[in-house]
Amino acid sequence: MSAELNARIDAKREELVALTRDLVRIPTVNPPGDAYTPCAELIGDWMKRRGFTVEYVRGEGTPGDSDRYPRTNVIGRIEGRGPGPCVHFNGHIDVVQAGQGWTVDPFEAVVKDGRIYGRGTCDMKGGLAAAMIAVDAILEAGIPFQGALEISGTVDEESGGYGGVGYMAQKGYFSKPRVDHVIIPEPLNVDRICLGHRGVWWAEVETLGRIAHGSMPFLGDCAVRHMGAFLDRIERELIPALDARRTSMPVVPEGARASTLNINSIHGGLAEEFEGLPSPCVPDSCRMVIDRRYLIEEDPDDVKREVTGILERLAAERQGFRYRIRDILEFVPTMTEESAPVVQAVAREIAREFGKSAEYVVSPGTYDQKHIARFGHLKDCIAYGPGILDLAHQPDEFIVIDDMVASAKVMAGAALALTGAAG
Numbered sequence: 001m002s003a004e005l006n007a008r009i010d011a012k013r014e015e016l017v018a019l020t021r022d023l024v025r026i027p028t029v030n031p032p033g034d035a036y037t038p039c040a041e042l043i044g045d046w047m048k049r050r051g052f053t054v055e056y057v058r059g060e061g062t063p064g065d066s067d068r069y070p071r072t073n074v075i076g077r078i079e080g081r082g083p084g085p086c087v088h089f090n091g092h093i094d095v096v097q098a099g100q101g102w103t104v105d106p107f108e109a110v111v112k113d114g115r116i117y118g119r120g121t122c123d124m125k126g127g128l129a130a131a132m133i134a135v136d137a138i139l140e141a142g143i144p145f146q147g148a149l150e151i152s153g154t155v156d157e158e159s160g161g162y163g164g165v166g167y168m169a170q171k172g173y174f175s176k177p178r179v180d181h182v183i184i185p186e187p188l189n190v191d192r193i194c195l196g197h198r199g200v201w202w203a204e205v206e207t208l209g210r211i212a213h214g215s216m217p218f219l220g221d222c223a224v225r226h227m228g229a230f231l232d233r234i235e236r237e238l239i240p241a242l243d244a245r246r247t248s249m250p251v252v253p254e255g256a257r258a259s260t261l262n263i264n265s266i267h268g269g270l271a272e273e274f275e276g277l278p279s280p281c282v283p284d285s286c287r288m289v290i291d292r293r294y295l296i297e298e299d300p301d302d303v304k305r306e307v308t309g310i311l312e313r314l315a316a317e318r319q320g321f322r323y324r325i326r327d328i329l330e331f332v333p334t335m336t337e338e339s340a341p342v343v344q345a346v347a348r349e350i351a352r353e354f355g356k357s358a359e360y361v362v363s364p365g366t367y368d369q370k371h372i373a374r375f376g377h378l379k380d381c382i383a384y385g386p387g388i389l390d391l392a393h394q395p396d397e398f399i400v401i402d403d404m405v406a407s408a409k410v411m412a413g414a415a416l417a418l419t420g421a422a423g
């Protein structure tokens with residue numbers, strides 16, 4: 001049966017290329033969340049033609065949702081011959097800005113040298129198209145399966161997923177008994193299985209001062225200098241400590257197996273209005289956003305306490321040091337067990353397709369799996385897809401057509417195995 005299915009997927013190669021190109025040509029750039037509805041409808045119409053029950057779910061009231069930029073998600077379901085597990089393929093339809101440095105039109109989906117170029121080819125419309133073709137091949141071949149197969153195209157992954165998988169997971173779309181196994185074809189390389197991701201905490205730290213004339217700074221209190229003192233502690237104490245902390249999670253790339261902190265932004269003092277003429281004032285506020293990525297071995301409360309501890313010590317030791325800290329976003333690390341059925345099914349298919357065992361990895365950044373774990377309480381979720389991780393968000397992003405075809409075979413085989421139909 002797998003030989004027949006593979007032959008069918010090979011025969012659908014051009015269809016897979018065409019579907020990917022159609023998806024890439026809809027510029028679903030986020031922010032602001034352009035063209036979500038036509039993209040969701042393309043996927044919805046495609047599923048309706050194949051007998052799926054299709055539903056559109058708007059992420060009402062989620063960040064960025066408006067009548068101009070509706071957060072339109074689509075989900076389709078097709079039942080098998082009887083009761084059994086449901087395998088769900090989820091792909092985000094939003095893409096990041098094209099940015100500079102392209103040698104081709106980022107939304108033209110140019111085919112060249114066995115690749116498709118364009119924003120979102122790798123991350124992750126190529127992966128979503130491969131999953132769709134995998135399911136299509138199963139249906140066309142008339143292979144009997146139990147349970148159900150689902151496909152969803154969701155929005156806003158690049159901005160946190162609140163209007164997409166986050167919203168839908170809260171409504172029960174990613175929970176048992178509806179769904180048992182989720183495969184997200186994010187670009188993690190075609191022979192690797194991504195089990196989960198590190199944790200993330202974003203916070204805004206503000207140091208406070210007192211405004212005064214810049215010619216007499218001794219009459220004020222400079223918030224930027226206070227922030228400088230905090231930065232100095234980060235540099236000398238926190239970053240070396242984080243660097244020394246290593247995880248057992250198989251995070252790729254290797255450098256992300258340590259705990260990390262990035263300074264996302266820093267703003268202090270009055271804005272330089274009037275064509276760059278600065279105001280001669282002592283800054284009374286300085287704001288900095290930190291991006292802390294942490295390991296499954298670390299406790300989220302300790303992660304925060306480590307930062308607030310430094311701020312508290314500064315408040316005790318440094319004259320006039322006052323601060324505020326505000327959480328912006330946080331997600332705990334998540335990692336699916338290697339023994340989980342979805343991991344084992346995909347691993348077997350990778351071994352069959354590539355003649356070598358699958359590599360297990362963990363993503364340095366988060367993706368929509370966090371919502372499935374947190375709101376859906378579903379553990380059986382992985383990312384597996386054909387894109388090359390390093391190409392995501394880059395100029396001249398591309399997807400290798402052979403990889404899409406191979407990943408479609410892996411996904412089709414795994415779906416059949418999980419629904420009890422594999423031969």
Ligand SMILES: [Zn+2]
Binds near residue numbers: 092367
């Ligand atoms: Zn992605």
